[in-house]
Amino acid sequence: MVIFLDTYAIIEIAISSPNYKKYALDSKDAVTTVFNLMEAHFYYLKNFGKEEANKTYSVVKTLVIPIDDSTIKEANEFKLANLKKRLSFADCIGYSTALKYKAKFLTGDYQFKGMENVEFVR
Numbered sequence: 508m509v510i511f512l513d514t515y516a517i518i519e520i521a522i523s524s525p526n527y528k529k530y531a532l533d534s535k536d537a538v539t540t541v542f543n544l545m546e547a548h549f550y551y552l553k554n555f556g557k558e559e560a561n562k563t564y565s566v567v568k569t570l571v572i573p574i575d576d577s578t579i580k581e582a583n584e585f586k587l588a589n590l591k592k593r594l595s596f597a598d599c600i601g602y603s604t605a606l607k608y609k610a611k612f613l614t615g616d617y618q619f620k621g622m623e624n625v626e627f628v629r
Contacts, residue, residue, distance in 0.1 A: 508536060508610075508611065509536050509537075509541065509608055509609065509610035509611075510534075510537050510538075510607035510610055510611045510620075510626070511538055511540045511545055511601060511602075511604060511608065511610040511611065511613060512530070512532075512537050512538070512543065512570065512610045512613055513597075513598065513601045513602075513612065513613065513614040513616065514546040514547050514597065514601075515541070515565075515614050515615045516530065516548060516549070516613040516614055517532065517539065517541050517543060517547040517567055517613065518550055518551075518626070519550050519615060519628075521547070521551075521563050521566075522530050524581060525626050526615075526629065529566060530613065531554040532566050532567060532609070533566065533569075533628075534569070537570050537571050538571075538572045538608060538610060539567060539570045539572070539601070539605075540571060540572065540574055540597070540600055540601055540604055541571050541574070541614075541628065542596070542597035542600055542601070543597060544567050544568060544571055545597075545600055546597055547563060547564075548561075548563065548564045548567075549609040551563045551564075559604055562591045571574075572608065574600060574604060577607075578600065578603050578604055578607055579600065581603040581606075581607075582596070582599040582600040582604075583599070583600070585599050585602060585603055586588060586599040586600065589618075593618070594618055598616065600619070602619070602624075602625075605624060606624060611612060611624060611625070611626045612624055612625045612626065613626045613628065614626075614627060614628075615622050615627065615628055615629045617629075
């Protein structure tokens with residue numbers, strides 16, 4: 508089964524969080540987007556410095572899959588339908604990408620708890 512790693516999941520896996528120990532950043536079944544890569548890199552840059560940020564970037568970059576026009580449009584429709592949840596564009600694109608690739612959306616973000624196609628781990 509393919510699993511989509513949102514930024515929350517990427518960070519939890521990278522810091523070896525016990526709740527995420529069954530997931531790996533080097534899994535052949537894990538995917539993410541360039542937007543999640545960017546958010547994870549920023550998080551590491553801010554909290555651990557440039558060297559750690561660049562290490563994480565190099566690993567996560569291998570998981571990045573392309574985003575097409577239809578995914579962008581679907582993400583915007585999803586964002587509009589869920590305005591009250593105040594989801595980021597990266598989250599909306601990630602969720603739409605997961606649906607397109609028939610991948611579970613792995614996250615610990617409470618806004619996604621209980622939603623269809625989400626594997627919520629906290």
